Amino acid sequence: MSPTTPVPPLPGRPCSAAAALHVVGEKWALLAVREILYGNRRFDALARNTGAPRDRLTARLRALEEAGIVERRAYSERPPRYEYHLTEAGRDLAPVIRALVAWGDKWAVEEPPVVLRHRGDHPVDAVEYCRTCGDEVHDRDLALDIRSEGWTPAGRTGATPPG
Amino acid sequence: MSPTTPVPPLPGRPCSAAAALHVVGEKWALLAVREILYGNRRFDALARNTGAPRDRLTARLRALEEAGIVERRAYSERPPRYEYHLTEAGRDLAPVIRALVAWGDKWAVEEPPVVLRHRGDHPVDAVEYCRTCGDEVHDRDLALDIRSEGWTPAGRTGATPPG
DNA sequence: CACAGCGGGTTGTGATTCCAAACCCACTCG
DNA sequence: CGAGTGGGTTTGGAATCACAACCCGCTGTG
Secondary structure: OOOOOOOOOOOOOOOHHHHHHHHHOOOOHHHHHHHHHOOOOOHHHHHHHHOOOHHHHHHHHHHHHHOOOEEEEEEEOOOOEEEEEEOHHHHOOHHHHHHHHHHHHHHOOOOOOEEEEEOOOEEOOEEEEEOOOOOEOOHHHEEEEEOOOOEEOOEEOOOOOOO | OOOOOOOOOOOOOOOHHHHHHHHHOOOOHHHHHHHHHOOOOOHHHHHHHHOOOHHHHHHHHHHHHHOOOEEEEEEEOOOOEEEEEEOHHHHOOHHHHHHHHHHHHHHOOOOOOEEEEEOOOEEOOEEEEEOOOOOEOOHHHEEEEEOOOOEEOOEEOOOOOOO
């Protein structure tokens, strides 16, 4: 279930968000994924639609490929030309992008420049539910269960645990 | 509803995700927000728990303050000392961080280092539902409704629209 | 008082990354 | 032949990042 390149030990609290950002947190990475989700697969389209400098885009796409998020497929040899497709891991980034869009719609723009329509019918208005209990998820109902030895919500406890 | 500093026109497709990333996309920004969400409000705790270099953390916190995501509250004068609190906009980043955690749990780590418990009871297992129609949100049911003049899913159309 | 320690930074010095623009190469089209 | 397109690479300079050292105002402690 993990991408090909595992995330090396990071500084700070062990956390999947940090691990995720290590992979997709560099500039332009998520915007490139967004464009591929929108159906744009070619370098030029990605460059134009994200606004990323071409060299940065090249670097990001290579890194995303190595991380198992995009796949490069040749659609022509001579000259060699590639399309960028998302892997399952890449498609799984859609909720992250939707969450960013939702936040941006509310806090960073005046009018949403893009609206997601649900079944061509109505603008999607997503809420999170807990599949286990069936109730809506509210921040106040969530508590941290930290599984990493030597860590608490407040930070790192004593020294290294007894070996 | 928008933060104090509006996002300037960005290159590329007008998109709330891009606008959001302009504000919280720099390194360490979201991890700092994560720590404040976890209840850590002091510089030292943020530095230790994120692993961010202190100068970078200072820069991020200032930028987040200016963007209206964190608030600095003095808890001592002489020497001046501050706690960092989230504004409503900051608290609204929780779903973004949860989405990153969910992705990281699945694709970037072996075992989740942190599990969110729902009502102290069970691990939260979030799914998105559409508040309007009550059905679960699947990517395949979503279509783009682009409101920006001169843009389509594939990219920018002709030139600037007639003024 | 001297000295240690902590919280919250600031400064200095390099290493990386980022950006814009230019360039290049293989091909296609007129 | 010349212009255009797709997919980059190169170049030179700006911004960001990282790590360590330093500083300042306090609070102990002896």
